Amino acid sequence: MTGLTWAVAAVVTDDDGRVLLCRGGRRWALPGGRLRRPACPAGAVADEIRRETGRSVEVTGLVGIYHLSDAPCGRPAPPGASPDVLVHVFRARVLARPDAGPPAGCALAWHRPPALPDEVTPVTRAAVADALAGRWGVPRDLRPDDHDHARSGT
Numbered sequence: 001m002t003g004l005t006w007a008v009a010a011v012v013t014d015d016d017g018r019v020l021l022c023r024g025g026r027r028w029a030l031p032g033g034r035l036r037r038p039a040c041p042a043g044a045v046a047d048e049i050r051r052e053t054g055r056s057v058e059v060t061g062l063v064g065i066y067h068l069s070d071a072p073c074g075r076p077a078p079p080g081a082s083p084d085v086l087v088h089v090f091r092a093r094v095l096a097r098p099d100a101g102p103p104a105g106c107a108l109a110w111h112r113p114p115a116l117p118d119e120v121t122p123v124t125r126a127a128v129a130d131a132l133a134g135r136w137g138v139p140r141d142l143r144p145d146d147h148d149h150a151r152s153g154t
Contacts, residue, residue, distance in 0.1 A: 003083035003084065004083060004084050004085075004086060005034055005083050005084070005085045005086070006034065006035040006041075006085075006086050006087075006088075007032060007033060007034045007035060007085055007086070007087045007088075008032045008033065008035060008041045008044050008045040008048055008087065008088050008089075008090070009029070009030035009031065009032030009033075009045070009048075009087055009088075009089050009090075009123065009124075009127070010030060010031060010032060010045050010049055010057065010059065010089065010090045010091065010092040011030060011063055011089065011090070011091055011092070011127055011128055011131040012030075012031060012049065012053075012055075012057055012092045012093065012094060013091075013092075013093060013131075014093075014094060014110060016110075017112070017113070018110040018111060018112055018113075019110070019111050019112075019113055019116070019128055020053065020055075020094075020108060020109075020110055020111075021108070021109055021110075021111055021116075021117070021120070021124065022052055022053065022106050022107070022108055023106070023107040023108075023109070023119075024106045024107075026119060027119045027120060027121050027124075028109075028111075028116070028117050028119055028120045028121070028124065029120065029121045029123070029124050030089065030121075030123070030124050030127060030128075031048070031049045031052045031053050031108075032045060032048045032049060032052065032087070032089075033048040033051070033052060041088035041090075042059060042062075042088075042090065045059055045088070045090050045092070046058075046059055046092070049092065052106060053106075053108055055094050055095075055096075056094070056095045056096055057092040057093060057094055057095060058092060058093055058095050059090045059091070059092045060090075060091045060092060060093060061090065061091045061136060062088065062089070062090055062091075062136060062137055063089040063090060063091055063127050063130050063131045063135065063136070063138060064089055064127065064130055064135065064136075064137060064138030064139060064140055065086065065087070065088055065089070065137075065138075065139055065140070066086070066087045066089055066123045066126060066127060066140045066142060067084065067085075067086055067087075067139075067140065067141050067142065068084065068085040068086075068087065068122060068123055068142050068143075068144060069084040069085075069141070069142075069143070070082055070143065070144065082144065085123075087123050087127075089123065089127040089130075089131075091131055113128055113132050116128065122142045122143065122144065122145075123140075123142060126140050126142060
């Protein structure tokens with residue numbers, strides 16, 4: 001491991017079963033963010049979502065913990081590897097209309113799960129699939145280049 005970044009995110013759904021995604025760069029992702037200081041992940045995710053989307057949410061459960069790394073779990077990372085990212089992904093639902101708009105640079109859109117954009121992060125693709133399958137507490141070990149499927153963690 002070259003370092004560890006902790007993050008939180010949520011599979012936020014609406015009454016029509018659509019998933020809220022944010023695009024701040026070249027890929028779509030679940031709303032959330034890095035934890036810049038120690039915090040309880042379950043408590044931090046609602047704050048991160050509000051900051052990123054302007055929406056208040058109710059967190060309803062843990063989908064899983066997703067480890068994103070350039071190396072398989074338990075193996076050393078190659079030279080020049082990116083820091084590992086550990087993401088606690090929760091389920092959440094929107095409580096009300098937006099409290100505020102998203103910050104500049106973040107495009108928000110609702111997507112039907114079978115028709116997610118091609119440009120989604122590996123964590124997003126795996127977590128949406130896990131949430132829709134009704135899985136809870138899933139551990140996943142993912143590579144940054146995972147596009148089509150998630151590999152089970154150990």
